[in-house]
Amino acid sequence: MKINWGWGIAIGMLAFIAFIMYFVVTMSTSKEFDHDLVTEDYYAKEMVYQQEIDAETNTRNLDEAILSKKIAEGWQIDFPKSLEPSKIKGTLAFYRPSNEKLDFEIALNLTDQVVIIPEERLLGGRWNITIDWEYEGKPYLYKESITY
CATH class of the missing domain: 1.20.5 (Single alpha-helices involved in coiled-coils or other helix-helix interfaces)
Structure with missing residues (x-):
């Protein structure tokens, strides 16, 4: 053929x-x-989005901004000096978009304004930091994307 x-x-x-x-x-x-899914409960999180916007607005209205930077020991997060550290309660979450198994969360029980995340907890690459905290009954939310 x-x-x-x-x-x-x-x-x-x-x-x-x-x-x-x-x-x-x-x-x-x-x-x-x-x-992996970006977020397990996507629609449930969407319902509380206005509360997140309000909490982020409260964070932007602080006298001093939250500072975060890479240091030799790991990653350092500085809370505003005008706030009493013992009154800050909440969680600090590190989210790795490329691997859900590397995500971790730390409860905030501060004795001073500085939180240091040890270098052993952070692999090189992109991380999303979310600090969800409350100070004297007022909610605050801080989000940042970093490359470690």
Whole structure:
């Protein structure tokens, strides 16, 4: 049988479709290419979004800003000096977008304005920091993306 241009186009299209299907099946079934959800309870979190906006506004209205920086021991977060550290209660969360297993959370029980996250807890790469805290009954929220 002689292959004319019509059969050549059909064979080429079938080969291309098979090639694409191979990659689709490989990417969706392989554990090496595991895709985590960004947030488990996305819709529940969306419902409290206005409260987050208000808490972020409270943080921006502070006399001094929260400062965070890389130091030799790890990552340092400085709370405003005008606040009494013992009255700050909340959580400090480090979220790794590329790997859910590296996420961790620390309860804030401060004795001074400085929190240091040890270098051993942070792998190199992108991290999202979220500080959800309360001071004298008023909610505050601080978010920052860092590269360690």
